[in-house]
Amino acid sequence: xxxxxxxxxxxxxxxxxxxxxxxxxxxxxxxxxxxxxxxxxxxxxxxxxxxxxxxxxxxxxxxxxxxxxxxxxxxxxxxxxxxxxxxxxxxxxxxxxxxxxxxxxxxxxxxxxxxxxxxxxxxxxxxxxxxxxxxxxxxxxxxxxxxxxxxxxxxxxxxxxxxxxxxxxxxxxxxxxxxxxxxxxxxxxxxxxxxxxxxxxxxxxxxxxxxxxxxxxxxxxxxxxxxxxxxxxxxxxxxxxxxxxxxxxxxxxxxxxxxxxxxxxxxxxxxxxxxxxxxxxxxxxxxxxxxxxxxxxxxxxxxxxxxxxxxxxxxxxxxxxxxxxxxxxxxxxxxxxxxxxxxxxxxxxxxxxxxxxxxxxxxxxxxxxxxxxxxxxxxxxxxxxxxxxxxxxxxxxxxxxxxxxxxxxxxxxxxxxxxxxxxxxxxxx
Numbered sequence: 208x209x210x211x212x213x214x215x216x217x218x219x220x221x222x223x224x225x226x227x228x229x230x231x232x233x234x235x236x237x238x239x240x241x242x243x244x245x246x247x248x249x250x251x252x253x254x255x256x257x258x259x260x261x262x263x264x265x266x267x268x269x270x271x272x273x274x275x276x277x278x279x280x281x282x283x284x285x286x287x288x289x290x291x292x293x294x295x296x297x298x299x300x301x302x303x304x305x306x307x308x309x310x311x312x313x314x315x316x317x318x319x320x321x322x323x324x325x326x327x328x329x330x331x332x333x334x335x336x337x338x339x340x341x342x343x344x345x346x347x348x349x350x351x352x353x354x355x356x357x358x359x360x361x362x363x364x365x366x367x368x369x370x371x372x373x374x375x376x377x378x379x380x381x382x383x384x385x386x387x388x389x390x391x392x393x394x395x396x397x398x399x400x401x402x403x404x405x406x407x408x409x410x411x412x413x414x415x416x417x418x419x420x421x422x423x424x425x426x427x428x429x430x431x432x433x434x435x436x437x438x439x440x441x442x443x444x445x446x447x448x449x450x451x452x453x454x455x456x457x458x459x460x461x462x463x464x465x466x467x468x469x470x471x472x473x474x475x476x477x478x479x480x481x482x483x484x485x486x487x488x489x490x491x492x493x494x495x496x497x498x499x500x501x502x503x504x505x506x507x508x509x510x511x512x513x514x515x516x517x518x519x520x521x522x523x524x525x526x527x528x529x530x531x532x533x534x535x536x537x538x539x540x541x542x543x544x545x546x547x548x549x550x551x552x553x554x555x556x557x558x559x560x561x562x563x564x565x566x567x568x569x570x571x572x573x574x575x576x577x578x579x580x581x582x583x584x585x586x587x588x589x590x591x592x593x594x595x596x597x598x599x600x601x602x603x604x605x606x607x608x609x610x611x612x613x614x615x616x617x618x619x620x621x622x623x624x625x626x627x628x629x630x631x632x633x634x635x636x
Contacts, residue, residue, distance in 0.1 A: 211626055212242045216250035218577050220553035228583040231626035236579055250587050253620050256557045258290025258584030260564035260573050262461055263437060263509035270299025274605050275514040281318040282602040283534040285630040288586035288619035290321055291573045296328040297358040303328035303339035305347035312349045320629050327351040329370050329381060333359045341373050352569040355382035357437060360419060362388055371432035380433040383423050390415035396525050398471045398486045411486050413441035420444050424451035424458050435567060436460040438511050440485040442495035449504045459567050461509035462496050464533055464540035465609055479520055479527030480609050501550040506563040510537045514605030531609045535601055539594050542617025583626035592618040
C-alpha cells in the first residue's frame with residue numbers, strides 16, 4: 208500500500224487542510240500531524256483542485272506519431288495538471304470501431320500518466336454518411352460515451368438525428384464540431400470581416416457555427432438526447448446555448464483557452480501558429496465567451512490540443528494545418544484571464560476544468576470533491592507563480608504553441624493521479 212500525505216493545501220479556495228492518501232484514495236482530510244511511512248508533499252501556499260479533465264485532446268496516434276503519441280500527449284497532460292483526457296477520433300485509422308477504441312485505451316494505460324478515454328467517431332471514416340459502431344464501442348472495454356467527428360461537422364441533419372437517437376439509449380453524448388461547410392467554404396481560414404478582406408484570407412462567418420448549433424439544440428430537444436458543442440467561438444453561439452438551456456434542452460458546451468484570449472488581429476503577421484479551427488474571433492466574441500464561462504452558460508474549458516509536425520504547420524497561412532497546442536498551458540491561461548480578472552474563483556476553476564468535464568463525459572472516478580473516500584486525482588496550483596512559456600520546453604512532440612513568450616500568472620505545481628505524483632514543477636516525476 209502506498210501512502211501520500213499532502214500538507215497545507217487550500218482546497219479549491221475553501222481553506223488549508225491536509226490530505227492523507229492510501230492506495231489511490233483519499234482516506235482523511237483535516238489536520239494530520241503525521242502518517243507513518245508516508246511520502247510527504249508540502250502544499251503550503253498551493254491550491255488543491257480535483258484533477259483536471261480535458262474533453263478535447265488530439266493525440267494523433269495511430270497514424271501521425273511524428274506530431275504526437277499517446278505517451279507524449281499523456282506526459283504533456285500530466286505536467287498541465289490533467290488526470291484524464293478524451294482522445295479525439297480523427298486518427299488514422301479513425302476510431303470508429305470497438306477494436307480501435309480499445310487500442311487507444313490500452314496505449315493510454317501503458318503510458319500510465321493519465322486516464323486516456325477514447326472518443327468514438329459518429330460516422331464511419333468521419334465521412335458524415337453512415338453511423339459508426341456506436342453501440343459496440345460503448346459496450347467494449349473502452350466504454351465509449353462521447354462521440355465526435357471533430358475536424359468535420361456532422362452536417363447532414365438526418366444523420367445527426369439518428370446519432371442522437373442512438374446514443375440516447377445508453378446515455379451517450381454527441382460532441383459537435385459546429386461548422387456548416389456550405390457557409391464556411393472549403394478554403395476558409397480566418398474570421399470573416401474587414402481584416403480577412405484586407406489580408407486576402409478566405410473568410411469564415413460566425414453564422415456557419417451558430418446555424419449548426421441552433422439546428423442541433425432543436426434536434427436534441429426533438430430526440431430527448433444530449434448534444435455537446437465543441438470549441439464555442441462566437442457571441443451568437445453563446446446566445447443560442449443560453450436560450451436552449453432556458454428551454455430545458457440537454458445541451459452542454461466548451462470553450463478553449465485560446466478563444467478566451469487570442470483575437471483575430473494576431474493574423475496580421477500571417478503566422479500559421481494562429482491558424483485554428485474555429486478561427487480566432489474579434490474581442491467582442493472573446494468578452495462574450497468569458498462572461499458565458501463565468502455564468503455557467505458555457506460549462507467547461509477544453510484545450511483542443513492539436514499538435515502538428517513542422518512540415519504541416521510551417522506553410523503560407525492558407526495552406527498550413529489548423530490547430531495549436533494547449534495541454535501544458537491551459538490552467539495558467541484560465542488562472543491568468545479568469546481568476547486574475549475576478550470572473551472565476553478557484554472553486555469555479557474546479558467546476559469548469561474538472562467537475563463539469565467529468566460529468567459531461569460520464570467519468571465517475573474524476574471530478575469528485577477532495578473528500579474522504581474520493582479517488583486521489585488532484586492538481587496542486589501555485590497561484591502566485593508566473594510562467595513564461597517556452598515552446599522548446601514542451602513535452603509535446605510538436606511546437607505550434609500560440610503562448611510562446613507570454614508570461615502567465617498561476618502554474619501547476621504538481622499532479623497526483625491515483626495517489627501517485629506523476630508530474631512536478633513542469634517535469635514528469
